[in-house]
Amino acid sequence: MGFFIYYDRWDSEDLHWDYHSIVLSFLKDTDKILDVGTGGGEFVLTLEHPYALTYVTEAYPPNVKICIENIEPLGITVRQVYEDDKLPYENNSFDIIINRYESFDAYEVSHLLKKDCFFPNHTLDNNVR
Template sequence: MDYMKLKEYWISEEEKSFKGWDFSYISKRKLEEPLPWNYDNIVRQYLKSNSILLDMGTGGGEYLLTLNHPYNNTFVTEAYPPNFELCKRKLTPLGIDVRQVFDDSCLPFENNMFDVIINKHESFDIKEVYRLLKPTGLFITQQVGGLNNKELSRFLINDFEEVISSEHNLENNLMLIQNQGLTILKSEECFPKLKFFDIGALVYFARVIEWEFPNFSVDSCFEKLCQLQSIIEQQGYIESEEHRFIIVAQKPKK
């Protein structure tokens, strides 16, 4: 095995650009175990055509647009500057209200404004979510838990320090949401497996998910990547454990 050629290839993967929240480039080079729930089905179960909708952390609006929700009833937030610019180009001309937001505790919307707030893998302040929801309004969130890919991160990164706390789990979030006064309609948690079939795909993934792999680079992690390459040669893949949970909560009538 020529590891110098492999290193050149891995560095080329490290330097690939990434837009929106679209992992199609490596979709055939990794495999995620299906979740026991379907986020899209849950959202569509509760979303009505006349609902005033907020999508928190919309990325590039990829998922939002699949809902075909009336654009004049649709609002989105996004913090990451390249994605925000993408949303302005793609969503604003449609009539969707796009806001750049950096502070979860201060969202630029009126009290009791939304029938449904959806949030897929985005941070949130439940006090602010409560303020924005209409009475009987719904908050639907699927979260990446604090244990996501943690063993792989610890293996790859020397002196690994977690950015997202391991305490970010279903139990603690249910407590926060219920303490704010919302009623839980659905909740579930799981730890699906994620397989990578080549190290280049892992390199691309780790560079994008920088909060899970802080200070990752091919140069600094080269020896560990070579060890993982040996595992792929033996068994055809490397495996990581993800962490997901979903909550549907409702604001009371009054």
């Protein structure tokens, strides 16, 4: 669903694309994936990707706690972050980085991605820095 704000009210309409399907079209079983700003990890779990190849970051402390309790025991690597431009991973680490509504630093993302890999992003214009 897309949202539009008009001064004192908002409206929405159905999107004509499906982020989940787009991510799955790029994602291979052997890919190392990073979900930036995972929230509670709900979306990344729907991908049913091998947990040992799945990494997530989250900044909001209550969500970090949820991730540590719910998805880290599955084998997903959870990292708390404090700044968009300092993600705790080495350059060229990921085959795919996904992002839903989280602000991000495009320069940092480009360094973390392996060559010729993908960054399907579902975010609002003002979240890109």
